[in-house]
Amino acid sequence: MTPKQPPRMATWMLKHFGSGSNNDAVLGDLAEQYVQNGSTMWYWRQAMQAIPVSFFREIRAHKVTAAKALLTGWVLWILGGMLIFPVAFYGTNVGFEFEPSHPIGSLWSFMWMPVLGPVSSYWSFPLAVALPLIVGLVCGWLVGRWEICAQRQPLSIRMSRVQRDQQTGVVLLFAGSILLLNLLLAGPFVLTVGSQVAYIFSGLLAANVAASVVGVLFGGGLFGDRSRIANS
Amino acid sequence: MKTLLAMAQFLQYCEQMRKGEYLGNFDLMLLLALMRLGEDAYGVTIAQELEAQTGLEVVVASVYATLDRLQERGLVSSSLGDSTPERGGRAKRYFRITGAGIREVRGAQRSLMNLWKGLPELRGEKA
Numbered sequence: 001m002t003p004k005q006p007p008r009m010a011t012w013m014l015k016h017f018g019s020g021s022n023n024d025a026v027l028g029d030l031a032e033q034y035v036q037n038g039s040t041m042w043y044w045r046q047a048m049q050a051i052p053v054s055f056f057r058e059i060r061a062h063k064v065t066a067a068k069a070l071l072t073g074w075v076l077w078i079l080g081g082m083l084i085f086p087v088a089f090y091g092t093n094v095g096f097e098f099e100p101s102h103p104i105g106s107l108w109s110f111m112w113m114p115v116l117g118p119v120s121s122y123w124s125f126p127l128a129v130a131l132p133l134i135v136g137l138v139c140g141w142l143v144g145r146w147e148i149c150a151q152r153q154p155l156s157i158r159m160s161r162v163q164r165d166q167q168t169g170v171v172l173l174f175a176g177s178i179l180l181l182n183l184l185l186a187g188p189f190v191l192t193v194g195s196q197v198a199y200i201f202s203g204l205l206a207a208n209v210a211a212s213v214v215g216v217l218f219g220g221g222l223f224g225d226r227s228r229i230a231n232s
Numbered sequence: 233m234k235t236l237l238a239m240a241q242f243l244q245y246c247e248q249m250r251k252g253e254y255l256g257n258f259d260l261m262l263l264l265a266l267m268r269l270g271e272d273a274y275g276v277t278i279a280q281e282l283e284a285q286t287g288l289e290v291v292v293a294s295v296y297a298t299l300d301r302l303q304e305r306g307l308v309s310s311s312l313g314d315s316t317p318e319r320g321g322r323a324k325r326y327f328r329i330t331g332a333g334i335r336e337v338r339g340a341q342r343s344l345m346n347l348w349k350g351l352p353e354l355r356g357e358k359a
Binding site for chain 2: 018020022024025026027028029030031032033035036042045046049050053054057061
């Protein structure tokens with residue numbers, strides 16, 4: 001007889017977004033308990049709680065790796081944005097403007113360049129999605145595999161491999177930081193431009209942020225085939 | 233003399249707290265569950281034991297997160313076990329309490345017993 005199958009969606013989410021070397025054991029325990037006496041609600045509750053619990057455990061246990069991943073990700077994001085956005089808007093008057101007196105405005109002009117740039121409405125949606133998706137894919141791929149390391153003697157900066165069981169945690173952290181920064185920027189934006197103007201941009205901005213986050217998660221390998229991470 | 237000893241114990245406890253070395257409530261419950269389960273302590277049985285004794289639902293992932301932390305402190309050890317079809321072919325991870333873990337539980341028991349002594353509220357004399 002085939003054992004009772006746990007909810008597929010919850011299993012998929014935990015398999016792809018659960019961090020650390022215990023993820024496989026947690027999935028096995030949940031499946032076993034579900035077969036014995038668990039309800040669908042119980043399984044979903046356990047799986048959805050396991051994702052943040054394992055994420056924060058990983059970040060807490062590997063603070064230095066997490067900090068390096070954030071640094072690597074944002075350095076790459078800024079470099080990627082500076083390289084790709086101007087190419088996409090070549091020949092237009094769209095660009096990044098840094099004003100020390102208005103740091104939040106500078107961040108808007110950089111992070112939301114594909115959305116706020118005065119391009120034709122025909123191109124606005126594809127650009128708002130495609131550009132952050134490309135930058136996100138590249139940054140996510142690199143953050144999930146490499147981290148910046150500094151060496152004192154001789155003084156140098158090099159890249160080293162991220163351990164496999166730490167990949168999910170660092171990619172989620174970087175994607176989360178992008179989401180958080182965008183949410184923090186949204187408040188002042190609404191207050192500055194007014195709710196009516198902000199409403200006009202809201203769809204494009206949401207698509208832009210979603211594309212950035214999905215790009216990082218996809219590039220970081222979180223949607224791919226997650227072969228089992230060996231328990232340490 | 234007794235006061236001095238109590239103060240020293242208190243200061244030692246504060247120092248352990250600062251270093252994050254003291255046992256929290258959940259840490260202690262997990263170590264006691266490992267002692268009760270012996271050889272058969274893995275995620276499912278630990279969660280079931282805790283639920284049976286406390287009546288509260290336990291998040292399996294938090295059991296692992298806490299046991300990982302206790303393992304880093306040398307209070308528990310772990311090993312991979314067998315897998316069954318109902319686990320989707322995934323291996324069990326068994327945990328055992330170490331000698332240091334047992335000493336830590338004894339220390340916590342002593343401290344708690346000392347703190348519990350002579351409290352009328354816990355004898356049901358006061359609300």
